[in-house]
Amino acid sequence: MGEAHPVQPMTAAEYLDWEPAQLEKYQYIHGEVFAMGGASRRHVTVSGNLLTELDRYLEGSPCRVYMADMKLEIKKEEIYFYPDVLVTCDPEDHKAEQFMRSPVVVGEVLSESTAAFDRGDKATYYRSLPSLKEFVLIDPERRRMELYRRTQQDTWELLDIPPEHHLPLHSLELEIPWQRIFRNVD
Secondary structure, eight states: OOOBOSSOOOOHHHHHHHGGGSSSOEEEETTEEEEOOOOOHHHHHHHHHHHHHHHHHHTTSSOEEEESSSEEEEGGGTEEEOOSEEEEOOHHHHHOSSEEOOEEEEEEEOOTTTHHHIIIIIHHHHHTOTTOOEEEEEETTTTEEEEEEEOTTSOEEEEEEOTTSOEEEGGGTEEEOHHHHTTTOO
16 A cells, blocks of 8 residues: 555645645545555556556547546545546546546556555445446456456445456446456566
């Protein structure tokens, strides 16, 4: 997740005023700020591949895909994250400059230092978003994907997507071939 920044706890409003002037990106969780670490070549490649496939498919639709530098607000929890990739179909999000609020799909690419947090607390926070239909975790080292999908009963199911299988994003009526997600990852 990154290191806690050695500053006094701050409110969400203070964070939103403070963070844009910083040289690094920081996530905000309940009054604490955490510096974002750099990403590996594989991480960046997989994130870019996912963005490319989603962007190509969503062209001409009311949905848009955003990557890495766009914050996501989880207002109920007073949390701000920078997802690797998110898709939103909300016209209000398309006008937002500082953060999004209503993603349909969120994608996180795992790294060794953040995997436990991404699978644990971060996944729980994401799943608290009423708009979210699917949340995908991609492991570039093991070349595996995990897909959390909201059911009609408003519970979440976890699907392990084995190598060489498509990533089925039902909320977007899209299947992305495994090879496209892991293209140029060697």
